[in-house]
Amino acid sequence: MIPKKTFLVVLFSAITFTVFAQTTTKTFVDYYDKPADRITASFYIETFKTNDTAVYWQRKKYYNDTVPAALAATGKSKDAEGLIKEGAFVYYYKNGIKEKEGNYSNNLKEGEWKEWNEQGKLSVLNHFKKDKMMGKNIRWFSNGSVYDSTILEASGNGKSFGFYEDGATEGEGNYTAGDKNGVWTYYYRTAKNKKVLK
Structure with a gap:
């Protein structure tokens, strides 16, 4: 015969496990x-x-x-x-x-x-x-060259630059309070061809 004290400990453990499993x-x-x-x-x-x-x-x-x-x-x-x-x-x-x-x-x-x-x-x-x-933020192409780089102050103000895989500048613009703001310029493969977005 199982002593009453041992039986209660086993029963209490089983109940505790059951309640825990339900979480x-x-x-x-x-x-x-x-x-x-x-x-x-x-x-x-x-x-x-x-x-x-x-x-x-x-x-x-x-x-x-x-x-x-x-x-x-x-x-x-x-x-x-x-x-x-x-x-x-x-x-x-x-x-x-x-x-x-x-x-x-x-x-x-x-x-x-x-x-x-x-x-x-x-x-x-x-x-x-x-x-x-915020701070310094960088993305890379799979070949290891920089895709874009953004540096933001604690206020969220800062600047971002984008690059082509060969390192040529693809675009640039500013951030204000963590959001894109003002003029953003995007360059095609030749520097004289560019698109400006406001």
């Missing part, structure tokens, strides 16, 4: 992580807590069109649906290669974000403050 949630979302129906959703998010005292939900995002489901992203969220991202995130291409990584604060991009192409080469380096690009 896993599945949410279907579109490309922008907005809720979507199961049929048209690009992804689905599974969230769970590692224990009952965890503040954040562990969040795994999967492609909804692969079998078996390919991992699209990992990170944490403030809510059970996984819609309010928080902390470090890593995103993946369908082939498993890392696509990008960076941090969120209350669902807004913060700090340094890096992106790689499907061959694993660094293709983007951006900096954010409350989801607004």
Whole structure:
């Protein structure tokens, strides 16, 4: 016969495990992580807590069109649906290669974000403050030459330059408070041919 004390401990553990297991949630979302129906959703998010005292939900995002489901992203969220991202995130291409990584604060991009192409080469380096690009930001062509470079002050004011793959200037313009502003000039392959946008 099982002692009553041992039986109660086993029963309590089973109840705790059952309650804990019920914290896993599945949410279907579109490309922008907005809720979507199961049929048209690009992804689905599974969230769970590692224990009952965890503040954040562990969040795994999967492609909804692969079998078996390919991992699209990992990170944490403030809510059970996984819609309010928080902390470090890593995103993946369908082939498993890392696509990008960076941090969120209350669902807004913060700090340094890096992106790689499907061959694993660094293709983007951006900096954010409350989801607004700031500081030095660079994108590269697959051959390693600079695609564009944008430098923004904390106010969001700054300048951006775009380049052709051979290094020739493709365009330039200004930012004010984090948004494109004023005259933006785009150059064709010969310098005398240019297009000005206001």
